[in-house]
């Protein structure tokens with residue numbers, strides 16, 4: 001059975017008593033440990049490591065990572081604004097976006113770096129900053145990633161400039177009087193060092209077409225083991241294989257490149273947990289299931305419903321010691337939506353996969369682990385009009401600090417314009 005990672009039953013109860021449920025809790029010690037591991041990547045080569053902030057975008061997390069020397073990878077102009085608001089210096093922010101922001105000119109003037117992800121974005125950049133230096137995001141033609149929903153390279157992915165068009169792109173950049181100084185490829189490379197080496201090799205092949213490029217960015221995608229049967233990335237081994245590829249490139253071309261990486265998942269996934277309450281149960285007879293109903297769900301953690309992602313789940317009795325008894329439960333969320341399940345079959349959100357948990361009843365607590373990445377930042381927020389859950393930081397000294405308040409119920413509908421649209425009025 002799964003265990004709590006950084007919380008204790010007492011602390012889980014303290015979270016509910018002080019902040020209510022559901023609530024996200026992040027562990028400062030885990031965030032620091034992961035950041036240090038990333039900053040040690042590929043040493044002794046110079047490295048810029050960025051945090052892909054879409055994984056968890058709270059200002060407290062951005063500030064913590066920024067202070068440790070991590071830059072920021074932003075996925076939209078709005079994320080740039082949010083990082084700036086958190087106090088991250090513009091020069092530490094790099095933007096790689098599917099959608100070119102309307103305020104690009106202003107963001108560039110502030111000093112934000114830009115990776116163009118399409119020929120149209122190169123045109124937009126030229127209009128916003130004539131003669132400027134930019135990065136180019138390529139799709140090197142190879143994909144990995146857990147499912148088609150998370151795969152961000154290869155012919156089935158729309159991210160980046162298709163690698164076979166690089167000569168046309170080189171001409172476009174020259175014609176517009178720009179300088180391409182970075183080549184970027186984020187394909188969600190996973191945990192296998194040989195895949196990283198291949199991706200690095202394919203990306204470095206592209207670099208050969210751009211003599212002014214001094215930096216290569218291999219993106220993020222370092223896998224984390226959430227469940228016991230998963231294997232995480234051995235960052236040291238991936239670092240070694242990437243370093244070998246860089247050294248071979250230098251031997252062959254005489255060019256020394258600066259390396260950038262920008263993990264999201266690796267930095268935060270294991271450092272977050274969602275604390276929820278069990279408020280009800282249901283049993284559906286012969287051939288059916290035993291369901292546990294939580295006061296959280298796809299409104300806080302969408303990954304299981306979206307792509308059958310699995311998270312460790314731990315029951316904490318509302319009071320008293322742990323129970324010996326166990327049960328096989330399908331854990332479901334609070335939305336009126338049959339897809340709101342937290343125990344799907346691996347990679348198959350359509351199929352229910354009962355989980356063996358401590359025997360549970362209404363009033364217990366339920367902790368969903370591995371909830372640091374793509375949970376608070378990527379949920380069906382406000383569906384069924386549930387307000388956004390608060391976020392709490394467990395400091396290294398053991399204190400619990402509120403870093404985002406629970407959304408007020410009125411804020412869910414507060415932006416609506418109360419127009420009276422009855423016919424004839």
Ligand SMILES: *Cc1c(COP(=O)(O)O)cnc(C)c1O
Pocket residue numbers: 052054055073075096186188219220221222262263264265266373
């Ligand atoms: C999302 C994203 C990342 C981070 O991916 P993880 O799998 O969370 O490490 C890095 N770079 C870019 C461009 C991204 O869009």
